[in-house]
Amino acid sequence: MQMNELNTSNQPPAPARTPGPVILDLKNISLSFGGVKALTDISFDVRQHEIRAIIGPNGAGKSSMLNVINGVYRPQKGEIVLRGEHRRNMDCYGAAKAGIARTFQNIALFKGMTVLDNIMTGRNLKMRSNFLMQALYWGPARREEIAHREKAEQVIDFLEIQAIRKTPVGRLPYGLQKRVELGRALAAEPDILLLDEPMAGMNVEEKQDMCRFILDVNDQFGTTIVLIEHDMGVVMDISDRVVVLDYGKKIGDGTPDEVRADQAVINAYLGVAH
Numbered sequence: 157m158q159m160n161e162l163n164t165s166n167q168p169p170a171p172a173r174t175p176g177p178v179i180l181d182l183k184n185i186s187l188s189f190g191g192v193k194a195l196t197d198i199s200f201d202v203r204q205h206e207i208r209a210i211i212g213p214n215g216a217g218k219s220s221m222l223n224v225i226n227g228v229y230r231p232q233k234g235e236i237v238l239r240g241e242h243r244r245n246m247d248c249y250g251a252a253k254a255g256i257a258r259t260f261q262n263i264a265l266f267k268g269m270t271v272l273d274n275i276m277t278g279r280n281l282k283m284r285s286n287f288l289m290q291a292l293y294w295g296p297a298r299r300e301e302i303a304h305r306e307k308a309e310q311v312i313d314f315l316e317i318q319a320i321r322k323t324p325v326g327r328l329p330y331g332l333q334k335r336v337e338l339g340r341a342l343a344a345e346p347d348i349l350l351l352d353e354p355m356a357g358m359n360v361e362e363k364q365d366m367c368r369f370i371l372d373v374n375d376q377f378g379t380t381i382v383l384i385e386h387d388m389g390v391v392m393d394i395s396d397r398v399v400v401l402d403y404g405k406k407i408g409d410g411t412p413d414e415v416r417a418d419q420a421v422i423n424a425y426l427g428v429a430h
């Protein structure tokens with residue numbers, strides 16, 4: 157993927173955020189696939205309410221890191237501390253239960269289903285009534301369904317996609333599909349939202365919209381955000397701190413200004429287009 161700059165200088169400045177205590181602490185994470193070392197001894201933390209970016213060239217291990225955080229991959233070494241609780245590994249169900257939601261580098265939606273139904277899938281974990289009650293659409297199950305639909309509709313209003321709520325996702329342009337995927341993640345009402353290249357393949361206008369939604373989610377719901385993004389204009393504009401990976405190793409960590417001035421980061425990533 158090309159690293160390109162988005163001119164967001166005419167955007168209103170990002171709201172002042174006050175990151176809280178460490179909510180997620182990754183300690184000495186190593187992950188390999190056979191002979192391929194995807195992550196080598198990576199440590200960094202994420203503070204409550206911050207926007208934490210992960211950057212680095214293709215194959216640096218960014219997606220693998222998100223996959224470790226939400227339990228898709230189990231690291232051979234290291235530890236994950238979530239809200240002070242030590243875990244050797246995460247598992248997907250446990251991560252979702254603990255309030256971690258994510259979007260994927262390649263859109264993971266049901267293309268034949270409508271926008272509303274896709275966003276409803278984000279509510280699955282919150283549904284309490286059992287399958288039989290739902291099938292009969294009876295009593296508590298019916299009330300629960302209505303409450304979940306209301307939540308999904310709130311997400312649709314928030315993301316300004318009312319006009320396409322009944323449209324099958326497969327018929328939508330790519331930029332809107334990405335927005336629907338954000339909606340599916342938001343429907344789970346996460347505390348921590350992991351976004352894997354939410355703006356990849358978008359045009360400038362779509363990117364500006366997505367930036368605004370990410371900032372609004374962070375600001376209005378207090379959601380902590382871990383964001384992988386190649387567009388350095390976006391990263392520098394909206395993130396509080398940036399961790400830089402290269403060949404599975406951490407080569408930089410700090411505020412956008414610190415990272416931008418770091419010679420190792422410039423050499424590996426910022427100085428050249430990958």
Ligand SMILES: Nc1ncnc2c1ncn2[C@@H]1O[C@H](COP(=O)(O)OP(=O)(O)OP(=O)(O)O)[C@@H](O)[C@H]1O
Nearest residue numbers: 189192193194213214215216217218219220221261
């Ligand atoms: N399931 C897997 N099986 C084998 N190797 C894998 C697997 N997932 C990732 N890798 C390898 O781990 C390394 C890191 O890949 P990863 O997808 O995490 O990089 P990335 O930084 O997200 O790259 P990109 O910017 O291209 O998305 C690569 O060498 C990749 O080939």
Ligand SMILES: [Mg+2]
Nearest residue numbers: 218219220261
């Ligand atoms: Mg990736």
